[in-house]
Amino acid sequence: MTTDQTLPPSSSVSVPPVPALVASPRRAVLVHPDGEVEEGEPAVLGRRAADLRPLVCHAPGTAARLGRESLRAHDVLELFAFARPARFVLPTAAGLAEALGLERPEDLVSQALVLPRVAAALLHEVTALPGRERSDARSLAFAMARGGWMWGGPVLAALGAQGDAPHAASMVRAFRVWERLTEISEHAPDVPAGNHPVEGGEARARLADLLGPAAEDRPQQADYASAATAAFAPREKRAAPHMVLAEAGTGVGKTLGYIAPASVWADRNEGTVWISTFTRNLQRQLDGELGRLYPDPAEKNRRVVIRKGRENYLCLLNLEEAVSRLPTQPAAAIPLGLMARWALATRDGDLIGGDFPGWLVDILGRGWSVGLADRRGECIFSACPHFNRCMIEKAVRRARRARLVVANHALVLVQAALGGLEDGVLPTRYVFDEGHHLFDAADSAFSAHLSGAETAELRRWLLGAEDGSRTRARGLKARAEELIGESNRAAEALVEVLQGARVLPGPGWHARLGEGGGKGPTERFLSLVREQVLARARGQDGPYSLETEVTPPVPELAEAAAALDVALHGLDLPVSNLMKALEARLDDEASTLDPTTRQRIEGLVRSLDRRVLRPVRAWRAMCRTVGSETPPEFVDWLGIERAYGRDMDVGLHRHWIDPTVPFAEAVASRAHGLLVTSATLRDGSGDAEADWRAAERRTGAAHLPHGIRAAVPSPFDYPAQTRVLVVTDVRKDTLHRVAAAYRELFIAAGGGALGLFTAIGRLRAVHRHIAADMDAADLPLYAQHVDGIDPATLVDMFRAEENACLLGTDAMRDGVDVPGRSLRLIVFDRVPWPRPDILHKARRAHFGGRAYDDMMTRLRLKQAFGRLVRRADDRGAFVLLDPMMPSRLGGAFPDGVSIERVGLAEAVETVRGMM
Structure with missing residues (x-):
């Protein structure tokens, strides 16, 4: 069978003369450049295509359908990521075709036929790159081609590259994208927000503006917006916020319904409303809806900020360290080149759910994509050479001046559990969408885990890498030495902290526990925990995690817990002393410390409190109850965490029986107003009052002085x-x-x-x-x-x-x-x-x-x-x-x-x- 593969004519566009391959679970198609079409079983055509380096869409997924572990191929998605960085596309042949304005393919043959046309169209776009972007793209493509990038030759041809490669320094500069990012602009501190209320009529009027004159009449949505205004009334008593529970049936349109009063309050009072969701997907949807409120992209960029945890954003220092390895790892130029293209095009550096394509993680690997985020809490804040261009810091600073901050429950609750946002400030107005998840989010934020992974990670944060690996995790000594100044007290405390950290599990702890051993008080305790779990837990032959009660403990576990409490005291005390010594320096040298040093000291004190003191004290409290009674508000258990049939972690876990108690204390009672909303707040027991009480228990409203209930039914039949x-x-x-x-x-x-x-x-x-x-x-x-x-x-x-x-x-x-x-x-x-x-x-x-x-x-x-x-x-x-x-x-x-x-x-x- 033959067919036509017509390509747009261009002297500088040259699609590789290789076949195009697509596969489904039952069938695969290989279309050759001469138009011949082969069809057959995936495994058979997979063997045929193994050495042909075919055109594919999503090589890892294609390989899986062919029954292969990997596939060397010209992945058109890589070319898309190079030509259109930070742009959305579905990772399918049909998705690519639609994104490029080509006819949508409906079967496997037409999907294979469209891939060369997609590649040609993308290469045409590369030919039109302007000025500095074109020069950088050319340098990146040369380096990527040297690293073995299959699209290197076609991309260089499209860029008109002739003769010798650029000078090595030019290629390196193309990867150093941080040098071309704008710096953070400083502003005077904002005045505190006002306390003017929002009337129901004002919310309805703003909603009408958002919907436009052509919108259908939706009285339920207007009623909902009016009811939500109660959350924006001025607070009358300390620790007594206006909390509104609003259930909005599907189809009511609650998103715009709460944006209306929230935006009125933020504009009138020059304040910030934090809108929190449970899923990143809803964050993305909210961002889209807010385009109605701020049609001008520049104004929206000022007024709306998407906030996530630091582990979601590209870390420029991690990127720089990855780029520094290029001389010895030339193949790394391929993923780093695509990351460099994205870094200059991204709106905010968000790697998870932002404008970074999720499918690019599959193609590049986690280490070269989301692994470049600060996933281990190693940020050195103002000590970082990229601090003034940091994408995370930009989001943090912009959020302070924004009218609406779109966050997620995990960030909001974890920050509250740690005492406030990065600058110690808590918002006063919240909207918690997907409010039925507040219980679970609080459960995660306010729990404690005395486990091998948690304790070993803390040791690594304090002592740095101890196994010879190349990493910037240089430990507390490298971060704190120059901040100590002339303080002997601080220097002595630092030495004691580093000594105290050695009670925590060191490299190789997992293997030692698996062999029934352990080195030091923490590993000894965890070894006995593991012994108790294996002695008592059910389902040990299965792949799932194991757990058992703490009481009664196996012989020596209570003794080991007491010994660990004493050992952790040897870390707790010097950390407290170091924090006090650093705070004393802030006071003693108040008139001479430069702003950057002061900021770094304050940041280090906060980090010591959050990363060390709080978890260590929680662990000590847990140790003291092993062999006795757990406080009635908590539940403790011992567990072995498994994944893919392997033991991954072991430890003692503590959760609040009712996690809305700390939520009410740390978040709700400190706010002035909260709107908690969802389509599924109430139970459906048949008892209306019991259903509302269930909603109040699940959201923390039961622990506050008073709350307001509102329910708007769905308009659907x-x-x-x-x-x-x-x-x-x-x-x-x-x-x-x-x-x-x-x-x-x-x-x-x-x-x-x-x-x-x-x-x-x-x-x-x-x-x-x-x-x-x-x-x-x-x-x-x-x-x-x-x-x-x-x-x-x-x-x-x-x-x-x-x-x-x-x-x-x-x-x-x-x-x-x-x-x-x-x-x-x-x-x-x-x-x-x-x-x-x-x-x-x-x-x-x-x-x-x-x-x-x-x-x-x-x-x-x-x-x-x-x-x-x-x-x-x-x-x-x-x-x-x-x-x-x-x-x-x-x-x-x-x-x-x-x-x-x-x-x-x-x-x-x-x-x-x-x-």
Whole structure:
């Protein structure tokens, strides 16, 4: 078979004369430059293409479908990242074609045929790069070509590169992108925000402006915006914020509904409102919605800031150190060249969920992409030569002057747990969207873990790398020595801190514990923890993490815990002394210290408090209760963390039974106003008052003096638009039957299906069973934990194809926003009961026994069902493959939607009839 591969004519554009390869789980296609088309089994064509270096889209994914570990290929996504840095594209042939204005390919042959045209179009764009960007791109391409980049030759030709390569210094300069970034501009401190309230009419008027005159009439949205204004009233008493719990049914439009009063308050009072979400995906959606408020991009850049933890942003010092290794690692020029192109084009340096393509991590590897972020807390702040150009610091400074800061629960709560933001300041006005996740976010932020990984990481932060590896983790001595000045007291304390750090696990701790040994008091304690877990935990032959109660401890564990408490005191005391000595220097030399040194000292004191003193004191408190009674507000347990069947960590864990207690103290009571909102705040027990009380317990409102409740119903006609089916004849513990049910239901719907699972292992097993059949039915199948693509990108791919299907776990249950026919069926593998672990056992006893289990399960079903209908013309079915679904969980679904118990055959026919 032959076909035409017409390319746009250009003397400087030369697409490599290699075949184009695409593959599905069942079939692969290889289209040669002369137009010949080969079709066959993926493994067969994979062997044929192994030495051809074909054109592909997403080489790691293609290799996986071919049954190969890797594939040497011309990945068109790499060329896209070079030509269009910091630009979005779906990592599929169809996504590339649409991004470049080419006809969308519908089958494997047309997908293969479009790849050379995509490559030609991208090379044409490279020919048009202007001025300095063109010069830099040329230098980068030379270095990348020397490192073995397959696109090096075509890109250099497109750039008109002739003769010898640029001088070595020019190539190095092209990688040193930090030199061309703008510096942070300093501003005078802002005046405190005012306290003027927002009236309901003002919120409605701002909402109308945001929607525009052509918008449909949505009275529920206006009612919601008016109710939200109560969170922006002036506070009347200390520690008594105005807290509004607002449940907004799907379709109300709560995002613009709270942006309206929040923006009015921020403008009027010249203050900042922090809008916090649970998922990065919603942060991205919010950023898009705020374009309505600030249509001018420059004004939006001033008024709106996206904030995440430091571990999400490119660290320029990490990038510089990676670039410094180029002389001995020439192949590193390939990933670093693509990172350099992105770094100059990015809006804010956000590597996770920002304008950095998630698929680029798969292609470059984590070490050369997200690994360049400060993921280990090694930031040296103002001691860094790039501090005045730091992308993180820019976001922090901009957030101080912004009107709206879009953050996430993890950042907001962790910062609060540590006493405030980077400058010790706490916001006064919050909007917590996805408020049903506040309990879990607080649970994570306010917990403590005396584990091998946590303690070894602290030792590394204090002592630096001890195993000879090349890293900038030079330890506390290198960071603090020049800040000590003439203070003998500080110098002595520093020596004692470094000595005290040696009680923590050193390099090789994991192997020593695995052999039943241990060196030093921390490793000795952890070795005994491991012994107790292995002696008592169930399920040791499986791949999952293990846990057991602390009491009664095995012989010597309590003694080892007491010894560790004493040893940690030898770290606690000198750290306190060092902090006091540094603070004394700030006082004693107040008139002579330059601003930079003062700032560095203050930053080091904060770091010592947050990174050392707080965790060490939490660990000591935990040690003191081993062998006695855990304080009643906490639950402790011992655990071995496993991943991929291997032991990864071991330790003693402490969580609050009710984590909204510290949330209320550290966040809510210090604020003036909070709006906590979600489509799923209340339980569906049937008792309206009990349902509101459950929402108050889950959000911390129960621990505050007073709160305001508001509920705005969904405008959708759920009984007419949806069906809920419980399949009664599929055994949930027989995976091949579960897989068959997924296959038949997905095919009956013609795609547009989301499959949800309570366990990763079940998801993978179902995927193995149905992948080929789905491919035979021409229904693309994507899967979290299988495809090696980040969840947000998978959702984007799923959304873009009306007949695609997606398998996922918890992240998909909450993180999918797919209106229209791209999502018309949800299939859940079984009732999502809470996992019966030690922590849940304690909370179950505290919050009401079986009723707590039911509430948790109803909320999960409610959240999953909420993915199904996102706009007024959506229709769909929710199917649960669990005959043991109790009727008391029916409150998870909207009023009027009844649960129909049917056999699989009837469910399949019902789904087919709805589509």
